[in-house]
Amino acid sequence: xxxxxxxxxxxxxxxxxxxxxxxxxxxxxxxxxxxxxxxxxxxxxxxxxxxxxxxxxxxxxxxxxxxxxxxxxxxxxxxxxxxxxxxxxxxxxxxxxxxxxxxxxxxxxxxxxxxxxxxxxxxxxxxxxxxxxxxxxxxxxxxxxxxxxxxxxxxxxxxxxxxxxxxxxxxxxxxxxxxxxxxxxxxxxxxxxxxxxxxxxxxxxxxxxxxxxxxxxxxxxxxxxxxxxxxxxxxxxxxxxxxxxxxxxxxxxxxxxxxxxxxxxxxxxxxxxxxxxxxxxxxxxxxxxxxxxxxxxxxxxxxxxxxxxxxxxxxxxxxxxxxxxxxxxxxxxxxxxxxxxxxxxxxxxxxxxxxxxxxxxxxxxxxxxxxxxxxxxxxxxxxxxxxxxxxxxxxxxxxxxxxxxxxxxxxxxxxxxxxxxxxxxxxxxxxxxxxxxxxxxxxxxxxxxxxxxxxxxxxxxxxxxxxxxxxxxxxxxxxxxxxxxxxxxxxxxxxxxxxxxxxxxxxxxxxxxxxxxxxxxxxxxxxxxxxxxxxxxxxxxxxxx
Amino acid sequence: xxxxxxxxxxxxxxxxxxxxxxxxxxxxxxxxxxxxxxxxxxxxxxxxxxxxxxxxxxxxxxxxxxxxxxxxxxxxxxxxxxxxxxxxxxxxxxx
Numbered sequence: 001x002x003x004x005x006x007x008x009x010x011x012x013x014x015x016x017x018x019x020x021x022x023x024x025x026x027x028x029x030x031x032x033x034x035x036x037x038x039x040x041x042x043x044x045x046x047x048x049x050x051x052x053x054x055x056x057x058x059x060x061x062x063x064x065x066x067x068x069x070x071x072x073x074x075x076x077x078x079x080x081x082x083x084x085x086x087x088x089x090x091x092x093x094x095x096x097x098x099x100x101x102x103x104x105x106x107x108x109x110x111x112x113x114x115x116x117x118x119x120x121x122x123x124x125x126x127x128x129x130x131x132x133x134x135x136x137x138x139x140x141x142x143x144x145x146x147x148x149x150x151x152x153x154x155x156x157x158x159x160x161x162x163x164x165x166x167x168x169x170x171x172x173x174x175x176x177x178x179x180x181x182x183x184x185x186x187x188x189x190x191x192x193x194x195x196x197x198x199x200x201x202x203x204x205x206x207x208x209x210x211x212x213x214x215x216x217x218x219x220x221x222x223x224x225x226x227x228x229x230x231x232x233x234x235x236x237x238x239x240x241x242x243x244x245x246x247x248x249x250x251x252x253x254x255x256x257x258x259x260x261x262x263x264x265x266x267x268x269x270x271x272x273x274x275x276x277x278x279x280x281x282x283x284x285x286x287x288x289x290x291x292x293x294x295x296x297x298x299x300x301x302x303x304x305x306x307x308x309x310x311x312x313x314x315x316x317x318x319x320x321x322x323x324x325x326x327x328x329x330x331x332x333x334x335x336x337x338x339x340x341x342x343x344x345x346x347x348x349x350x351x352x353x354x355x356x357x358x359x360x361x362x363x364x365x366x367x368x369x370x371x372x373x374x375x376x377x378x379x380x381x382x383x384x385x386x387x388x389x390x391x392x393x394x395x396x397x398x399x400x401x402x403x404x405x406x407x408x409x410x411x412x413x414x415x416x417x418x419x420x421x422x423x424x425x426x427x428x429x430x431x432x433x434x435x436x437x438x439x440x441x442x443x444x445x446x447x448x449x450x451x452x453x454x455x456x457x458x459x460x461x462x463x464x465x466x467x468x469x470x471x472x473x474x475x476x477x478x479x480x481x482x483x484x485x486x487x488x489x490x491x492x493x494x495x496x497x498x499x500x501x502x503x504x505x506x507x508x509x510x511x512x513x514x515x516x517x518x519x520x521x522x523x524x525x526x527x528x529x530x531x532x533x534x535x536x537x538x539x540x541x542x543x544x545x
Numbered sequence: 546x547x548x549x550x551x552x553x554x555x556x557x558x559x560x561x562x563x564x565x566x567x568x569x570x571x572x573x574x575x576x577x578x579x580x581x582x583x584x585x586x587x588x589x590x591x592x593x594x595x596x597x598x599x600x601x602x603x604x605x606x607x608x609x610x611x612x613x614x615x616x617x618x619x620x621x622x623x624x625x626x627x628x629x630x631x632x633x634x635x636x637x638x639x640x
Binding site: 016017020021023024166169170173174177218221222225226228229231232233235236237242245246249250334335336337339340343 | 574575578579581582586587588589590591592593594595596597599600601603604607608611612614634637638
């Protein structure tokens with residue numbers, strides 16, 4: 001790939017910079033491309049993670065109206081009091097317009113047998129008990145996978161995601177510099193011209209969503225910045241008081257002080273949430289967090305919901321646990337913290353109404369397509385230069401096969417995850433884990449298939465497989481649940497109807513891609529004529545640009 | 546033998562640039578995130594500002610490293626920016 005030694009003076013400086021930016025773009029993009037594609041696609045789907053979680057727990061009835069959050073909070077708080085007595089901290093995410101269950105997280109009184117020191121679960125708003133629904137991680141699997149992967153510690157996963165995101169940031173900036181005519185590009189599309197079409201598609205997806213791609217990559221890094229760049233915090237924050245001050249700027253969680261050791265019952269959580277409802281709106285309470293519940297030193301923080309405000313900066317009402325007396329209301333943070341809160345909120349998009357959420361989904365889908373077309377272009381661009389196209393070199397074969405498994409294979413695996421949710425026996429031990437195992441087993445099989453089959457055949461077969469699996473999801477759902485598409489449509493249950501219909505739309509997309517790939521005949525002349533002599537890969541980008 | 550040294554001579558600057566981008570860029574971003582603490586704003590705000598600024602600085606450093614004419618210049622540029630940041634960061638660490 002190295003066409004000139006880096007220290008050699010380039011003939012034309014202007015061309016030199018764009019050339020080296022083009023190389024940087026290609027390599028930064030390629031090296032993390034497969035990880036980025038998976039992060040982008042699972043992240044895109046995560047904009048509907050709450051809806052997907054509901055679809056994956058079909059036993060929980062459709063929630064036509066948000067239940068009274070104050071009553072729900074009391075029910076689940078009581079349940080936690082008997083379920084994990086002596087827990088130093090628990091936190092509830094109350095049901096809202098998009099969630100029909102309560103997610104609870106707690107620290108164990110002592111380190112539990114598996115050494116995790118914490119537990120989590122979904123609770124039924126109506127009863128306060130753990131949900132009587134199939135064991136599944138739901139849409140949270142894609143959400144978590146998107147920034148910490150699986151089968152590794154969350155810490156390692158987040159570092160890998162951070163490195164990949166940093167490569168993405170560099171790929172975006174160098175990609176922009178590579179372009180001469182970024183505006184014209186947007187209106188240029190040459191169909192059926194092999195490499196040119198791939199380049200145009202890549203440009204269109206990139207330029208159309210450029211502000212979004214740049215924003216989403218940067219804000220993604222911001223969500224985990226305290227982990228990636230801890231140096232300022234380490235240098236400046238030394239005392240517990242300073243730590244608390246910083247934490248209050250970033251998090252709705254209140255710092256657990258020391259327990260008094262004197263048992264005292266928790267005051268009415270319902271009353272506390274009522275006060276928050278009066279302040280922020282009936283359905284607009286986010287979390288209830290209690291530290292040292294059952295102790296005389298207990299504190300309860302009730303936080304504002306995420307709807308109707310862009311920033312994710314903490315807004316909380318803090319109560320004395322034993323009396324229910326309001327201690328403090330915090331509704332603003334410092335300017336830098338507020339910037340961070342807005343950036344964080346922009347990434348998660350939780351403020352969105354339905355229309356904004358679909359926009360998020362579509363543009364983010366465009367970002368996925370940007371990474372995907374970029375990956376495919378790497379091979380398309382190099383195929384015509386192969387000395388013997390029937391026997392490509394190892395690096396080419398590697399990229400070609402990884403592309404198939406990373407792009408088409410991931411679609412199959414994600415669809416298989418939905419299938420596993422419907423088909424795995426409900427009494428299977430560690431069922432939620434097995435849904436995830438199925439996802440990875442299917443993905444690994446797709447990789448094996450991509451390696452064993454000729455490249456084009458593998459693409460077509462995998463795209464058709466994904467199309468079929470997705471197209472049959474509504475049928476599978478109709479057969480295995482009481483909530484088939486026609487009934488959810490009739491009831492106006494857009495969570496179920498929307499998921500089924502989206503699967504059909506995605507199936508159609510995969511079918512179109514499969515058909516186009518099957519019809520594609522590479523013509524070695526078509527893309528070769530623009531070039532002569534020893535050709536630089538980046539030259540085409542400039543010409544196309 | 547000669548082909549080996551020849552190869553090293555050619556690959557060396559590229560490796561140097563990659564190290565400058567990955568490690569040098571991160572070091573610069575980390576330094577900036579500490580240096581920002583000398584600003585006359587409250588500690589939590591300064592800490593957060595430093596974190597927010599570190600990613601554009603890292604990305605900018607990588608672009609710089611691959612856009613200049615030689616690996617030596619790439620390192621020089623990083624050093625020139627790093628020097629005042631180091632002075633500022635030093636005063637923070639000493640405090």
